[in-house]
Amino acid sequence: MSARIQLPAEARRGEIIEVRVLIQHPMETGYRFNDSGTPIPRNVIHTILCAYNGTEVLRAEISSGIAANPYLQFFMVAESSGELLLTWIDDEGVRGTERQSLIVRE
Amino acid sequence: MKALILIALVFCAVPAAAQRRVIPPSDIKSGFEFLGPDLKKLQQDDFANPGTLWVDRGEKLWRAAAGGDGKSCADCHGDARTSMKGVAVSYPKIDERTGKLMSLEARILQSRVERQKAPPLARESEDLLALSAYITSLSRGLPMEANIDGPARRNFELGEAFFFRRRGQLNLACMHCHDANWGRTLFEERISQGHPNAWPAYRLDWQTMGSLERRLRACLSGVRAEILPYGSPEYTDLALYLSWRARGLPIESPGVRR
Known part of the structure; x- marks a missing residue:
């Protein structure tokens, strides 16, 4: 499973920037059956965390x-240069991370 | 008498010609044109288009060693951005050594087993889709140009016959939707012309990436026909006919489809 984060390469201090996140995940609902009729166990991401510095x-x-391969978009205020850390946890206990850095200019 | 025969011939010829009616070149439209504005935007957004996740994975796999000799795709083919550019436009294609028509997926599997000495990847596995999506994406924007001359002619004719043959409980041929009724509404969707230029594509119905072959299986299921197993030559023959029919349309893979 992979993920990606999109941030502007640079921002001015105090600027509102858009953060976009895409995580590759099947988001298996638990309501589906496989070809032999046995239920496919539920496995969805239950928590997504983004921490900046x-x-x-x-x-x-x-x-x-939420559909497979969740896509999120949110805004934050750029205050200082640093790194955005994305973490997600699914029902199987798998924890994935992805990082992206941002340069903030005066 | 001669005139009568001529008239009779004309009347005989009309239904056959009508059945083989093809879309005039000026009306050829990619499946993209039949999407709503939201999906058009999603396909064109290289960050949000989920198909690009498979392309990224394919790029990594291209350089990853596999099999007994520990060779990667890149060890033989070098940088895919140059060596694989434009390769996908002419698939399916006759393999010179075996003389068989091969889809890009079949070609990747052949290389993997014979050159890399690695176990074959399962059809529709994440890795196989990733490699074919990556290689196809390197031809993005280039026009499709299937070669139907020489040994491919036979496959082309079989594919064409498949396209026009009625099948399934609904007793429909491919042409009944995609030649005769494209642009009209079926349930809540607009019927496309059935071109393969976006495949492998991310299909919302599947919530994942899939090959053209999987899409063709979905069509067979739609008309309640027998679903042929993966790797059946019928799919490749049909894909060749479809590629020829879509000639000139730019490759869009990874496309986004409903």
């Missing part, structure tokens, strides 16, 4: 209503 900037609790 250690400070939480977004926490999302999602469930089986």
Whole structure:
């Protein structure tokens, strides 16, 4: 499973920037059956966290209503240069991370 | 008498010609044109288009060693951005050594087993889709140009016959939707012309990436016909006919489809 984060390469201090996140995940609902009729166990991402320089900037609790390969878009204020850390956790306990850095100019 | 025969011939010829009616070149439209504005935007957005996740994975796999000799695709073919550019436009294609018509997926599997000495990838597996999506994406924007001369002619004719033959409980041929009724509404969707230029594509119905072959299987299921197993030559023959029919349309893979 992979993920990607899109941030502007640079921002001015105080600027509102758009953050886009795409995570590759099947988001298996638990309501489906395989070809031999046995139910496919539920496995969805339940928590998505974004922390900027250690400070939480977004926490999302999602469930089986979200389509496969979740896409999120949110805004934050650029205050200082640093790194955005994305973490997601699914029902199987798999934890994935992805990082992206941002340069903030005066 | 001569005139009568001529008239009779004309009347005989009309239904056959009508059945083989093809879309005039000026009306050829990619499946993209039949999408809503939201999906058009999604396909064109290289960040949000989920198909690009498979393309990225394919790029990594291209350089990853596999099999007994520990060779990667790149060890023989070099940088795919130059060596594989434009390769996808002419698939399916006759393999010179075996003389068989091969889809890009079949070609990747052949290389993997014979050159890399690696176990074959399963059809529709993430890795096979990733490689074919990556290679096809390197031809993005280039026009499709299937070669139907020489040994491919026979496959082309079989594919064409498949396209026009009625099948399934609904007793429909491909042409009944995609030649005769494209642009009209079926349930809540507009019927496309059935061109293969966006495949492998991310299909919302599947919530994942899939090959053209999987899409053709979905069509067979739609008309309640027998679904042929993966790798059946019928799919490749049909894909050759479809590629010829779509000649000139730019490759869009990874496309986004409903």
